[in-house]
Amino acid sequence: MSRVVAWALCAAITVVICAWLDRAGRRASTDTGPWRRALARFHRNRAAVVALWMVLAACVVAALAPWLVPYSPTATPDIVALKNLSPSSAHLLGTDFASRDVFSRLLYGARVSLSIAMLAIILSATVGTLYGAAAGYYGGRVDAVMMRIIDAALSIPRILLLITLLVLWGTVPMAALVLVLGFTGWFGVSRLVRAEVLSLKERDMVVAARALGARDRDIILRHILPNVLSPVVVAATLGIANVIIIEAGLSYLGIGVRPPVPSWGNMIQDGVSQMATVWWVSLFPGLAIVATVMAFNIIGDGLRDALDPRQLDG
Amino acid sequence: MTAPLLSVRDLRTWFHTSSGIARAVDGVSFDVMPHETVGVVGESGCGKSVTSLSILRLIDRPGTIEPGSVIEFEGRNLMALPEKEMRKIRGNRISMIFQEPMTSLNPVFTVGDQVAEVARVHSGASKREAWERAVEMLTTVGMPAASERAKEYPHQLSGGLRQRVMIAMALMMDPALLIADEPTTALDVTIQAQILELLAEMQERIGMSILLITHDLGVIAESATRVLVMYAGQVVEEAPVSELFAAPHHPYTEGLLAAMPRVGAERERLAVIPGSVPPPTNWPSGCRFHDRCPFAWERCATEPPPLYRIGERHVSRCHLADEPERRAEPHEPLAATRA
Numbered sequence: 001m002s003r004v005v006a007w008a009l010c011a012a013i014t015v016v017i018c019a020w021l022d023r024a025g026r027r028a029s030t031d032t033g034p035w036r037r038a039l040a041r042f043h044r045n046r047a048a049v050v051a052l053w054m055v056l057a058a059c060v061v062a063a064l065a066p067w068l069v070p071y072s073p074t075a076t077p078d079i080v081a082l083k084n085l086s087p088s089s090a091h092l093l094g095t096d097f098a099s100r101d102v103f104s105r106l107l108y109g110a111r112v113s114l115s116i117a118m119l120a121i122i123l124s125a126t127v128g129t130l131y132g133a134a135a136g137y138y139g140g141r142v143d144a145v146m147m148r149i150i151d152a153a154l155s156i157p158r159i160l161l162l163i164t165l166l167v168l169w170g171t172v173p174m175a176a177l178v179l180v181l182g183f184t185g186w187f188g189v190s191r192l193v194r195a196e197v198l199s200l201k202e203r204d205m206v207v208a209a210r211a212l213g214a215r216d217r218d219i220i221l222r223h224i225l226p227n228v229l230s231p232v233v234v235a236a237t238l239g240i241a242n243v244i245i246i247e248a249g250l251s252y253l254g255i256g257v258r259p260p261v262p263s264w265g266n267m268i269q270d271g272v273s274q275m276a277t278v279w280w281v282s283l284f285p286g287l288a289i290v291a292t293v294m295a296f297n298i299i300g301d302g303l304r305d306a307l308d309p310r311q312l313d314g
Numbered sequence: 315m316t317a318p319l320l321s322v323r324d325l326r327t328w329f330h331t332s333s334g335i336a337r338a339v340d341g342v343s344f345d346v347m348p349h350e351t352v353g354v355v356g357e358s359g360c361g362k363s364v365t366s367l368s369i370l371r372l373i374d375r376p377g378t379i380e381p382g383s384v385i386e387f388e389g390r391n392l393m394a395l396p397e398k399e400m401r402k403i404r405g406n407r408i409s410m411i412f413q414e415p416m417t418s419l420n421p422v423f424t425v426g427d428q429v430a431e432v433a434r435v436h437s438g439a440s441k442r443e444a445w446e447r448a449v450e451m452l453t454t455v456g457m458p459a460a461s462e463r464a465k466e467y468p469h470q471l472s473g474g475l476r477q478r479v480m481i482a483m484a485l486m487m488d489p490a491l492l493i494a495d496e497p498t499t500a501l502d503v504t505i506q507a508q509i510l511e512l513l514a515e516m517q518e519r520i521g522m523s524i525l526l527i528t529h530d531l532g533v534i535a536e537s538a539t540r541v542l543v544m545y546a547g548q549v550v551e552e553a554p555v556s557e558l559f560a561a562p563h564h565p566y567t568e569g570l571l572a573a574m575p576r577v578g579a580e581r582e583r584l585a586v587i588p589g590s591v592p593p594p595t596n597w598p599s600g601c602r603f604h605d606r607c608p609f610a611w612e613r614c615a616t617e618p619p620p621l622y623r624i625g626e627r628h629v630s631r632c633h634l635a636d637e638p639e640r641r642a643e644p645h646e647p648l649a650a651t652r653a
Contacts, residue, residue: 033467034422140375208418211370211493212432212483213405222431226422 006067014057021052038230041306048302051295058292062110069104074260076100084278094280096270105262106284112263114292116178117243123182125236128189133228135190136197137220147194150187158184162246166255177256181243189235196228230307237300241293248289264289318345319523320369320491323384327361327368329377334595338364338377340547346491351517351524353538353555355531355570359591361547362527366493369525370408371400388490406436409484413496415476419468425479426452426464432486451482454519456512474505481512488520495527510537531574535559540627543567546602547594549621553628563630565607589649601633605648609640 025043028036042048061068070092071077082099085091093102135146165180166172172180200206206223214222244264250256251265252272259266264285271281327339339361346352354362368379371392385392387408392400404410412418420428429448433439439447445464452460455478468476477497484492494513498506514537517524526538534541534555541558543551543566551564562568572585589606592598598605604614613633622635634641 033424204412204414204417205420207367207372208410208412208480209420210372211367211404211410211412213401213403213435214431215401215435218431218435222423223420227420 003068003070006064010060010064010068014053014060017056017060018053022049025049038303038306042302045302045305048299048306051298051302054291054295055299058110058295059114061107062114065107065111069101069107071101071104073100073105073108073262084274084281086278087280093284094278096267096281097274097278098270100260102267102281102284105267106264106288109262109264109267109285110288110292112174112257112261113244113247113265113289116174116181116247116257116263117240119178120181120185120243120247121236121240123178124184124186124239125189125232126186127183128186129193129225129228129232131186132190132193133197133220133224136194137201137216137224139198139201143194147191150190154187159246159249162250163253163255166250172255172258174257174261177247177250181247185239185243189232189239192231192235193228196231197224200224200227230303234300234304234307237296237303241296241300244289244293244296316348317389318386319348319350319388320346320525321384321386322365322369323386325365325368325383325385326380327364327373327377327383328380329594331376331595336594337547337597338594339368340597342544342547342549344542344549344552346523346525348490348523349517349521350540351526351538353534353541354525354527354544355529355534355541356544357529357591359594360544361594362544363495365544366410366495366525366527369493370404370410371397372404402436405432405484405489406487407489408491408493409487409489410493410495411477411480411484411497413499415473415480415500416468418480419476421468424465424467425471425476429464429479429482429486432483436487447486448482451486452479455479455482455485455516456508457482472505473501474508477501477505477509478512481509481516485516485520485522489522491523491525492517493525493527496529497526498533499528499530506533507536513537531559531570543570546592546597548602548631550603550631551629552621553625557625557628563624563628563635564603564632565609565634566603567630569606588647601631608644608647609634610647611640613637 022043025039028040028043076098079099082095083097085095087094091101091103093106095101096105131146135143161184162180166177169176169180201224206219209219209223247256247263248265248268251263252269254266254269257263257266259270267285268282271278275282322345323343325339325342326337329336329338342361342365344352354365356362364373364377367373368383369385369392371379373379379393383393387403392403395403419425426445426448429451430441430444433444433447434441449461449464452464457463457475457478463471463475468479471479492513497513498509501509510533513524516522524537526534528534538555540554541552542549543558543564545566551558551562551567558567559571562571566587569585569587573587587606592602600616601607601610601614601619604610607614617633619631619633621629621631623629624635
């Protein structure tokens with residue numbers, strides 16, 4: 001019974017958030033501050049709005065997963081009698097080779113995959129923005145050295161770097177996975193931010209601010225960062241999709257999220273040896289990855305259109 | 315005689331680029347007295363904007379203000395001040411407004427917030443206090459319904475109102491000197507007059523001096539008391555406004571005046587000065603204007619003219635001061651025959 005309540009609560013939370021966003025979107029006219037104008041433009045992009053609803057719903061479900069699942073995601077009640085059961089009313093998405101409930105694991109997997117991806121992206125967007133802003137703002141030799149370091153880092157294929165790091169690490173706690181994914185993902189962002197800062201700091205508004213006595217700190221915080229925020233937000237949203245895929249790949253290879261903790265990637269691995277017969281074990285996490293990644297990409301594109309800096313200026 | 319507020323001596327701002335040293339400002343000297351409006355005119359590329367940025371020490375690499383340049387303001391040599399002290403002068407004792415008020419304002423903050431920020435930086439006012447002062451200042455510069463419009467963003471205001479916002483920011487701290495770099499160039503003619511009027515009014519109220527940089531002699535005639543004419547990184551003529559308009563000495567000044575459209579003049583083609591400003595990496599030898607000058611002779615191509623004194627407050631960088639009889643024989647300038 002309490003599960004029904006939890007699902008209802010989950011639906012209610014999602015609906016409330018979406019309705020609130022929808023109202024904010026409808027209220028935001030284009031004739032106001034740049035962020036609200038962007039919100040109004042985003043609101044007009046229905047595909048992006050629907051994708052955002054999907055992602056929000058996934059996040060709420062992931063957050064409340066412990067109260068929503070019918071079974072424990074790691075319990076193996078009877079690995080002989082209850083293994084590889086096909087989807088039924090008792091096990092909505094069936095069970096896997098160890099008699100674990102696929103539906104429960106899918107929800108817990110969402111929790112793991114989404115939180116790893118988001119934390120990693122927050123980390124890499126922050127590091128990348130600060131690094132790129134420093135390089136772009138100070139320019140000259142500082143910039144040259146900082147950018148050569150980025151060039152060197154980018155010349156190592158990320159996936160190989162990740163595999164090496166994770167294999168050397170041995171047993172990887174989740175926090176370590178976030179750190180590794182985050183710290184290998186910020187090079188692109190820092191290049192983007194640097195290029196943006198290079199052009200921003202030549203703008204009249206920066207000269208004007210300096211002429212009126214602004215300190216370096218004021219200029220970076222007030223004039224540079226708010227104006228590079230929009231490309232960073234776009235890059236981070238698209239980056240989440242990328243990190244979800246990479247994490248899934250690493251977990252599939254057995255070096256990301258380690259069993260028995262479920263992640264969408266290692267769930268696919270669980271079912272891959274008997275894909276032809278026990279198809280439900282791999283299919284549903286696969287679909288979850290596809291849907292989530294697509295949703296993030298659509299949101300990212302929508303944000304790109306809504307936050308176009310040329311329109312921000314206008 | 316009172317001491318000048320600003321005294322620039324032998325200012326040389328050079329840009330050390332890969333294609334050579336661009337001597338954008340090359341030995342400029344002038345004074346600005348308290349409460350005075352000094353106009354600086356010249357074509358684009360003559361170094362007038364670099365001069366104004368140099369006064370605030372806002373020149374970035376590869377540009378440098380060469381050693382030996384002196385910028386004395388309120389008795390202090392700005393060239394010797396540490397950056398921290400210099401920052402206390404910018405926006406506080408010396409302010410600057412720019413040509414394009416749209417790109418000079420930050421699109422992501424409300425205009426009130428931007429005006430308030432100046433007070434916060436310089437007087438450490440609280441957020442609330444700074445906002446109140448900003449609204450007050452916006453009212454002073456003629457922003458209608460200032461307390462409401464302060465909450466708007468730059469793109470919601472017209473060009474004239476945006477320039478008023480810039481002026482409010484610049485005058486927030488009652489500066490002693492306002493540098494106005496082409497303050498009206500981007501505006502409609504009717505708005506131009508309003509902005510110039512506002513500047514004059516604010517000058518009256520605050521008692522500041524204005525260094526008015528423009529390529530528009532009309533603006534100078536309207537607002538300035540004294541004019542510097544700049545060409546190729548140098549001051550070529552300096553005179554009180556009325557004297558400059560009535561009796562220009564330097565052939566370049568004559569050319570600028572002749573190129574000015576006048577209401578009521580006979581309909582004829584506007585005079586143009588043949589040729590264009592030479593590149594600052596390679597100023598011509600001798601007089602830098604000689605190949606565009608209708609009076610130039612051999613001496614002009616080899617001997618750089620000094621600033622000749624031709625009146626009590628009138629100087630000109632032209633050998634005609636030495637050999638006035640040459641003015642009788644104008645000819646096609648070199649640049650015109652070459653083209």
